[in-house]
Amino acid sequence: MTSPETPTSSGQPQDLAKLIELAAAISAAQDAMTDDIVTRLASAMGEGMILMDRLTRNQGLMSLLQALNQPAVQDNLERLAEALRSGSVIETVGARTPKTGGYGGLLRMARDPDVQDAIYMLARVVKGMNPDDASKN
Amino acid sequence: MPETKVVDARNTFCPGPLMELISFMKRAEVGDQMELLSTDDGSASDVPQWIAKVGHELVTKEKIDDVWHITVKKVK
Amino acid sequence: MKILFVGGGMGGTIVANNVARRLAREVREGKVEITMLSATDQHWYQPGLLYVAFGKMALSDIVREQSNLLEPGIKFFVDPVEEFELAQNKVRTKGGVVHDYDMLVIATGCEAVYDEVPGLEEASETPYTREGATRMFKRLRDFEGGKVAIVVGVPHKCPIAPIEITFMLHEFFEKRGIRDKVELKYTYPIARIHNIENIANWAVPEFERMEVDYETFFNMKEVDVENRIVHSEEGTEKEFDLLVTVPPHRGMKVIEENNLGEGGWIPTDRYSLQMEGQDNVYVLGDTSNLPISKTGSTAHFQSEVIGENIASIFRTGLATREYDGKVYCFIEADKDRATNACFNYIDPPEIRAPTKSMHMLKMSYNQWYWSSARGLL
Numbered sequence: 001m002t003s004p005e006t007p008t009s010s011g012q013p014q015d016l017a018k019l020i021e022l023a024a025a026i027s028a029a030q031d032a033m034t035d036d037i038v039t040r041l042a043s044a045m046g047e048g049m050i051l052m053d054r055l056t057r058n059q060g061l062m063s064l065l066q067a068l069n070q071p072a073v074q075d076n077l078e079r080l081a082e083a084l085r086s087g088s089v090i091e092t093v094g095a096r097t098p099k100t101g102g103y104g105g106l107l108r109m110a111r112d113p114d115v116q117d118a119i120y121m122l123a124r125v126v127k128g129m130n131p132d133d134a135s136k137n
Numbered sequence: 138m139p140e141t142k143v144v145d146a147r148n149t150f151c152p153g154p155l156m157e158l159i160s161f162m163k164r165a166e167v168g169d170q171m172e173l174l175s176t177d178d179g180s181a182s183d184v185p186q187w188i189a190k191v192g193h194e195l196v197t198k199e200k201i202d203d204v205w206h207i208t209v210k211k212v213k
Numbered sequence: 214m215k216i217l218f219v220g221g222g223m224g225g226t227i228v229a230n231n232v233a234r235r236l237a238r239e240v241r242e243g244k245v246e247i248t249m250l251s252a253t254d255q256h257w258y259q260p261g262l263l264y265v266a267f268g269k270m271a272l273s274d275i276v277r278e279q280s281n282l283l284e285p286g287i288k289f290f291v292d293p294v295e296e297f298e299l300a301q302n303k304v305r306t307k308g309g310v311v312h313d314y315d316m317l318v319i320a321t322g323c324e325a326v327y328d329e330v331p332g333l334e335e336a337s338e339t340p341y342t343r344e345g346a347t348r349m350f351k352r353l354r355d356f357e358g359g360k361v362a363i364v365v366g367v368p369h370k371c372p373i374a375p376i377e378i379t380f381m382l383h384e385f386f387e388k389r390g391i392r393d394k395v396e397l398k399y400t401y402p403i404a405r406i407h408n409i410e411n412i413a414n415w416a417v418p419e420f421e422r423m424e425v426d427y428e429t430f431f432n433m434k435e436v437d438v439e440n441r442i443v444h445s446e447e448g449t450e451k452e453f454d455l456l457v458t459v460p461p462h463r464g465m466k467v468i469e470e471n472n473l474g475e476g477g478w479i480p481t482d483r484y485s486l487q488m489e490g491q492d493n494v495y496v497l498g499d500t501s502n503l504p505i506s507k508t509g510s511t512a513h514f515q516s517e518v519i520g521e522n523i524a525s526i527f528r529t530g531l532a533t534r535e536y537d538g539k540v541y542c543f544i545e546a547d548k549d550r551a552t553n554a555c556f557n558y559i560d561p562p563e564i565r566a567p568t569k570s571m572h573m574l575k576m577s578y579n580q581w582y583w584s585s586a587r588g589l590l
Binding site: 148155163 | 461476
């Protein structure tokens with residue numbers, strides 16, 4: 001029959017050995033760190049801190065992040081990313097670039113239902129940013 | 138017209154009472170008196186030593202309630 | 214409420230950003246207006262000059278555009294103050310602009326002056342100015358051996374500099390392989406080699422190990438440039454082939470010219486940091502007459518007090534905090550180790566043995582300073 005060992009009495013030598021190993025590792029890492037390495041790392045950390053501070057205190061950005069978090073918006077963003085990745089947007093734009101400009105070219109574009117959808121969406125966004133003008137519609 | 142200025146260097150570790158006194162002495166006029174207040178017991182020997190080396194005058198030195206009051210006069 | 218900050222150096226920038234952060238909403242709503250007046254559009258990390266003097270940093274590493282460091286709500290003008298009219302709560306700038314204020318913070322700092330010691334400017338090298346630091350590195354690099362004397366003026370900013378300069382000189386010449394051809398002769402104005410007793414006690418054996426001669430009670434009086442001898446008020450002298458100085462300092466001329474303080478040192482309350490006799494004027498950093506260390510860390514800790522009090526006075530009419538004299542200084546030793554001195558009005562500094570970790574922390578802080586300047590760190 002084995003008697004239970006108390007955690008502290010059995011754990012101590014192992015913990016101490018681990019601490020010594022950790023201290024040796026830190027010491028070895030310190031020996032490797034030249035002033036230049038420390039300076040570069042610290043500079044990156046410092047600028048990173050400043051950037052985080054700026055971003056988190058920018059109320060506009062924080063509101064935008066909240067808006068971007070909505071599921072519908074995320075869906076749309078993913079579709080946008082996919083479209084960009086697939087190149088279809090670029091191809092489409094390339095294909096639709098009118099070889100002749102002028103009034104006729106503009107009319108052809110305006111008849112396209114997708115173009116109409118895009119104009120409508122843009123108009124909604126612009127109206128949303130000008131709450132005072134909303135009533136004028 | 139000579140005047141006595143109080144240099145309150147109580148409870149300061151850096152630059153410390155003697156260096157404060159040296160700063161004041163530089164700006165003082167010949168004949169001016171300064172009363173240095175210090176809670177550092179070292180001042181009791183450092184200040185008179187410096188005054189003697191540089192050639193100014195130690196007027197009084199006393200400890201009142203744990204504070205050294207050392208009055209010196211700028212002589213040159 | 215109009216809050217005016219005069220001086221855009223380390224102290225002024227930290228405190229202005231501190232206040233702008235605390236009152237960010239009020240600034241946006243137009244209830245608080247924050248203005249800063251400075252003599253320059255550049256912000257220099259002054260402790261970096263020591264590294265420039267030893268070739269470890271370039272001048273471009275230690276300077277940034279002041280406007281980039283300031284919180285967006287701060288109106289910044291490169292137009293230094295020429296006249297203070299405290300009774301009317303106004304200042305007038307060099308450009309002729311009058312700024313009135315409800316609260317004023319003066320953080321104009323101090324500068325090295327050479328007129329008190331004839332011959333010093335011509336004969337000495339110093340890491341205390343930009344031109345000085347650049348020139349000092351060239352002299353150190355070209356120095357082939359001889360007597361190097363270190364002389365210290367009173368008062369000066371960065372009290373640990375004399376010790377650090379000496380350690381760095383020792384190491385510099387060792388690395389160049391000419392340490393045996395160089396005699397290092399350290400002098401200091403008072404009875405021991407540093408005004409903080411624990412630092413002096415720690416440094417003496419270090420000096421002995423490094424074979425640095427030291428002489429105490431040495432206040433420089435004048436320099437015989439031709440014969441290369443520096444004479445002291447105490448009647449002693451030191452010969453030199455290279456003279457390195459921590460020059461004497463004074464507050465900026467504008468302070469004395471406006472009768473705000475003799476020698477440019479403004480009489481300041483130790484705890485509230487208000488200018489004596491002025492309820493709505495605060496003094497921060499080197500320009501105060503407080504008998505405390507003139508360091509960046511002093512200004513940093515003072516700015517927390519002043520920042521909190523200004524915000525609190527705006528919101529409640531009352532100040533909430535007092536400055537306890539806190540100072541925190543790194544001390545670079547040799548062999549990539551450092552220690553630190555941390556003290557206040559009551560607790561003296563305890564000096565621990567130097568470690569590589571502290572040196573790494575100091576190296577890191579040289580970069581993180583810009584976060585401090587922005588009021589973040």
